[in-house]
Amino acid sequence: MGAMSTQPHASPEPDDREAARPIDERPTRIRVDLERIAGNLRAIRAHVGVPVMGIVKANAYGHGLVPVARHLQAAGVDQLGVAFVEEGIALRRAGIRAPILVLGGIFGHQIGRFISHDLEITVSSLDKLRQVEAAAEAMGRRAVVHLKIDTGMERIGVHSYSAGPFIEAAVASPWCEVKGVYSHLACADDPASPATAAQVARFAEACEHFTRIGAPMPLRHLANSGGVLHFPDTWLDMVRPGILLYGVLPDPASRPTVAVQPAMSLVSQVVYFKVVKAGHAVSYGGTWTATRDTRVVTVPIGYGDGYPRALSSRGEVLVRGRRHPIVGRICMDQFMVDIGDGSAWNEDEVVLVGTQEGEAIPVEAVALQAGTVPYEILVGLNERIPRDYLGGASLAPVAA
Structure with a gap:
């Protein structure tokens, strides 16, 4: 289902379409409203x-x-x-x-x-x-x-x-x-x-x-x-x-006495789909093993982007409006998600923080799963992740 093509490019030289594409096409994005x-x-x-x-x-x-x-x-x-x-x-x-x-x-x-x-x-x-x-x-x-x-x-x-x-x-x-x-x-x-x-x-x-x-x-x-x-x-x-x-509360004990809204979403896309056979382990150290034939997708973001490794086999993401667990250890650049009997295709959106089809994963919940505070989740997301801005004027990079 939606397996990623392994066909090589016909030519290593970029064509006109390649030259016309934006420099930064990475599917993993931070969206800021x-x-x-x-x-x-x-x-x-x-x-x-x-x-x-x-x-x-x-x-x-x-x-x-x-x-x-x-x-x-x-x-x-x-x-x-x-x-x-x-x-x-x-x-x-x-x-x-x-x-x-x-x-x-x-x-x-x-x-x-x-x-x-x-x-x-x-x-x-x-x-x-x-x-x-x-x-x-x-x-x-x-x-x-x-x-x-x-x-x-x-x-x-x-x-x-x-x-x-x-x-x-x-x-x-x-x-x-x-x-x-x-x-x-x-x-x-x-x-x-x-x-x-x-x-x-x-x-x-x-x-x-x-x-x-x-x-x-x-x-x-x-x-x-x-x-x-x-x-x-x-x-x-x-x-x-x-x-x-x-738009984020500082602590689980905090009361929402001011009506604020979260401004950040963290999204990526499915980059690979596979069926993991029962008894097969996933990711480094083999810390998670499929108990039955399980549909697993790979998402191209990891702790090298500041997404916490502490969410290994603990965190959740949204795919097609449904919650699915992260399985195995989060890698530097990728992690895997158990979608069970669900469906997913390459390039389907994956929401790590934010909303999708009425479901939500707030940053406060991510912090609790990772055993930390929302501050650390937010500031840990580094510059390797492109940021897209909604609601403001076009903002070109500023030279130092």
């Missing part, structure tokens, strides 16, 4: 009633850094957030003019690049503040900074209980414009966790120092996706949704 992302931005903004910093770090959670940032900018996002200076520079080179905060820690030799590309800097200690001041003075340009307060994450930032001298020094700096002050919530994905209330209290206490010294209060931002979903007292002056912006 940009209008859904814009719709999610609108839903989040309506829910919280304050400005939104759209987080586009890690290739926009696998959705594509530049295309997503362009669309968010067109949709009126208030600010963008990235993890590293390189991500911010890539956005500036792509023509993104929205304010961009780099959320990660900084190294002294990088600071000039922040300033020259008009990127806002996370300052997480008094020593880092002095380094920013020195670089800004040397360039003759003020740096725009956000002060990072550690309220319980223990990652980067000045501890809330010792933030006073840090805040005073930043406010007094002639070379730093203190635009924001923020912290990060460690447990907000779980609405039952008491940790968030403690972090809110610590952050409020640190921010009171601006009032005590008579300084204007900068933008206070605290809420990540979990905060947006569950904790209104974290919304403050701006929120920083990441995974929620892409």
